[in-house]
Amino acid sequence: MKLFKFVNMLIPFNKPYMTGNELDYIRLAHHNLRLAGDGEFTKKSQEMIASSLSAKGSAFLTHSCTAALEIAAIATNIKPGDEIIMPSFTFVSTANAFVLRGGIPIFVDIRPDTQNINEDLIENAISKKTRAIVPVHYAGVSCEMDKIKKIAKDNDLFLIEDAAQGYLSKYKNNYLGTIGDYGALSFHETKNIISGEGGSILVNHPSNLKKIEVIREKGTNRSGFFRGEVAKYTWKNIGSSFLPSEITAAFLCAQIEKGLEITKNRENTWRQYHQQLESLEESGLLKRPVIPKECLSNSHIYYVVLDNKIDRERTLEAMNNKGVNAVSHYVPLHSSPAGKKFGKFSGSMNITNRQANSLIRLPLWVGMSNNEINHVVRVLKNSIKI
Ligand SMILES: Cc1ncc(COP(=O)(O)O)c(C=O)c1O
Structure with missing residues (x-):
């Protein structure tokens, strides 16, 4: 097979880092004859993500942070016309995930010091249609979460952290992604911890776990079926195919360890x-x-x-x-x-x-x-x- 030849910069912007164990773990997944999602490597990486973030809830592996945000938009039942407050200085997926459900992104200006959403401008952006706030932790530096969390609570809004860039960063004593109702992480090749494409949704209220399982597994209760809870799995709600394969999860395990x-x-x-x-x-x-x-x-x-x-x-x-x-x-x-x-x-x-x-x-x-x-x-x- 002819491989692509890349023109190398003297100093590239990014160089994906390999820990050395990625291929061994992929070989193991291959040896175990388990390549689809939710096998041992997926379970292991989910446990490692949750424990590395001292998460009170659970982490579910997804194929991207984009997928994690889309899951959050479905889980919070965003309907056409609902408004979602977020910065404009962010990646497309922060907004697109909600627009897919008919939501309207309401962009709020950022702070000049951190490039994060200006917490003092959020209340002005709230209307009767507002359903959620999506702070984006730019460059892995947290937004002003105490204030944003209070605004969300006082106004009965969902708080969904776009922590695409924030794995292992903290605000006070809490890791990013574990502070809101949901947190979305990215393991894209450009991030600190990588699996090519990859992500995770952090579900911070245990009462939401079952709902997320269904959305992530094409709207079915297949996860419950694998646990032996039902004799057959069936279509329960809307969802999509949001889970990565074991090959991706195996790669990710090697990264999370380091x-x-x-x-x-x-x-x-x-x-x-x-x-x-x-x-x-x-x-x-x-x-x-x-x-x-x-x-x-x-x-x-x-x-x-x-x-x-x-x-x-x-x-x-x-x-x-x-x-x-x-x-x-x-x-x-x-x-x-x-x-x-x-x-x-x-x-x-x-x-x-x-x-x-x-x-x-x-x-x-x-x-x-x-x-x-x-x-x-x-x-x-x-x-x-x-
Ligand atoms: C703030 C933000 N949100 C979401 C994403 C999407 O992440 P992914 O490529 O894992 O879907 C990115 C990607 O860089 C991002 O910077």
Whole structure:
């Protein structure tokens, strides 16, 4: 078979990290002749996710964070016309999962320090039709969850955390994804812990477990059937095929086992960037990311926000021409064709627009050498274009 040849950047934005056990575990799944979902590796990885997050409820493996959000939208019974509050500075799936059910995303502006939804603007966005708040923990740094949780409780709204980037990050004493009613994690190849494509839904109230099992298994009670609870499984409710195969779960098990080492290695790179870019912040050329004192970050992304006078596109182009694959991030959803068609925004989107046009993510992957980190910083310094 002819394999694709990739053109390698000198320093790519991301390099998926392999722990070394992935293929052994996949071989075991192959040996066990169990390849479809919900076998031993799925069970094991679900237990490991839940225990690594000290979760009160359970984790279900899904084929993506997108799937986890779609499950949450079905589980919260989002109906046409229901409104869901979320930031615009996020990935498509945060909104699309609810639009699939006829929901209307209500976009709220972000904070300039963390790029997370501005908790002080949420109450203004609430109407009689609001059903849920979906905070997105950007770069693995938590939103202001005490305030957001209180707003959700006072207004009887579901709280669904988009913790795609937040595995092993914390807000105060709680891991991200375990604070709301549901939490959605991603194990996509670009995340800290990976399985190619992959995700998990954290179900934080035990009373919802059975409902999620049915939605995740094509709307059937197949999971109950496998436990011997029913003689035949049948169609119980709407759902879809949201579970990954054992091959994916086997790969993921190897990754979760090394979760803390992976996070520590990323943290080391994150800190080096942070120290070395202090002088650029002092000279007013950029702002470095802020981690509020309540938050423990998993160092998922290192980004900088360039000052207004700097041309982000020319800066990125110059960096990439020098072999450093720095990248921008989300196109705000309120400005996208589908966002305009399906969503609305509450208040101004000034901070979202400004940050989205000025933010640069730097290469960050497990195993980056000091030389590589120094090189990225040097290239950034030399590439800043006014
Ligand atoms: C905030 C956010 N939510 C959801 C997703 C979707 O994750 P997945 O690719 O696992 O479906 C992403 C992907 O990067 C994301 O950044």
